[in-house]
Amino acid sequence: MDRSELSDFAKGAGADVFGVADIGRFDELPPEKHPQTIFPETRSVIVLGRRITRGTLRGVEEGTNFTDYAFYGCHWLDDRFVAMTTYRVAEFIEDAGWEAVPLPNLPPEVPPMGVTVRKNQPPPNVMLDFDDAAVRAGIGEIGYCGVLLTPRFGPRQRIQIILTDAEIEPSPILDEPIDPRSDQSKDLCPLGAFIGEKELSICGKAMTVAEIDYRKCADCKNGAMPNRHHPAGKPDRLAAVCVRTCMDYLERNGRLENKFSAKFRKRDPWTVKENIDFYKA
Numbered sequence: 001m002d003r004s005e006l007s008d009f010a011k012g013a014g015a016d017v018f019g020v021a022d023i024g025r026f027d028e029l030p031p032e033k034h035p036q037t038i039f040p041e042t043r044s045v046i047v048l049g050r051r052i053t054r055g056t057l058r059g060v061e062e063g064t065n066f067t068d069y070a071f072y073g074c075h076w077l078d079d080r081f082v083a084m085t086t087y088r089v090a091e092f093i094e095d096a097g098w099e100a101v102p103l104p105n106l107p108p109e110v111p112p113m114g115v116t117v118r119k120n121q122p123p124p125n126v127m128l129d130f131d132d133a134a135v136r137a138g139i140g141e142i143g144y145c146g147v148l149l150t151p152r153f154g155p156r157q158r159i160q161i162i163l164t165d166a167e168i169e170p171s172p173i174l175d176e177p178i179d180p181r182s183d184q185s186k187d188l189c190p191l192g193a194f195i196g197e198k199e200l201s202i203c204g205k206a207m208t209v210a211e212i213d214y215r216k217c218a219d220c221k222n223g224a225m226p227n228r229h230h231p232a233g234k235p236d237r238l239a240a241v242c243v244r245t246c247m248d249y250l251e252r253n254g255r256l257e258n259k260f261s262a263k264f265r266k267r268d269p270w271t272v273k274e275n276i277d278f279y280k281a
């Protein structure tokens, strides 16, 4: 299947980000994280998504409206808009005679929820790490904040995946860093949730990311939201002050392709600098 033809269709169906990894790029992953555990005939992994519009973050930035992000940046965006785009692309692939397995973005850290049904097979439900897959598909990098960054939007997107048995030429893995800094990034969390840093390597792409105390993020009042799928999943931090500050930095320094006439951060962001008593002890 021709990648540019598929990419053009995906863009017409609303996709703002799109990339393809061949299955060989997942060789280093264990069966419980491997696409072929879900669909053994997978030859290509398509990662696609839609932007979170910058204005959707405005109410959180000002501390005056959080539900706008909850709907347009999270629930409706993922469950309706991205899902519709993903499904249309899956239909396009199946119209061409290939099987297409659409996958919603569920937390990979959730423990198995069943028993193994066949020898040498992990128990259900096998969840892929979507940010990891996005790097393998050339869409972006894992930023210091621990979230996916893309050249066009930084951290502002929601992604889903299609597994297919169609052979598609893979997208090149991004080699230029989007966010090259790490020294200033250590101070992005006002609650001290960045407790160290670690080196990540995905398909040979090296990235330095913060080690994060997610217990603090789970109680963060600075725009973070609990994981909406499972209590064991990582909190949603795309609207949190750490990630918004990262996005503002990237925009101010010309690192993102989606340009605006005015800066995102116009005044000090609304923040709660103290966490709950448990963490102050």
Ligand code: SF4
Binding pocket: 188, 189, 190, 191, 192, 193, 194, 212, 216, 217, 218, 220, 221, 222, 224, 237, 240, 241, 242, 243
């Ligand atoms: S979500 Fe909150 S606690 Fe977690 S790193 Fe961001 S600002 Fe800090």
